[in-house]
Amino acid sequence: MAISARMGRAANCIGIIVDKRVDGFSGRITHRFQKDPVLFTDLPELFCRIIEVLDGLNYPARKINKRQFKGCKVPAKKIKLKQGMKPSIPVKDLLGGEEGFVVMVVGRDNSTMQGIVYDSALDKDFKFNGDVELYRILYEN
DSSP states (O other), X not given: OOSOHHHHHOTTEEEEEEEEOTTSOEEEEEETXXXXXXXXXXXXXXXXXXXXXXXXHTOSOOSXXXXXXXXXXXXXXXOOOOTTOOOSSOGGXXXXXXXXXXXXXXXXXXXXXXXEEEETTTTEEEEESSHHHHHHHHHHO
């Protein structure tokens, strides 16, 4: 199946490589505007990093004020993108050849995220309509 053409063109795709699922949830995230992965050590921090990228892109736009996740160990920093900046990493390379997930958030309604997750291990897309569904997809697959 591979990554869909829609995801291949989108700037708002985020790669998630989960290194640990037992006794915690940790790993690395990548996005198209930064070559080095960003580490996360728990679920709230993962969502903080995703929100940082989306806020830096200002896409998709938030429908309400900023949501705060309790327990973030590192304060969220806005990613500074210059006008006209183009993605440097193709979506297919976000995972660096490892198994993981590519998340494309298409909406941020009702203080939560909606979108599509591509699981490279299963070569399958999943839709999610909230943070809990996204976590369930990442944890169970």
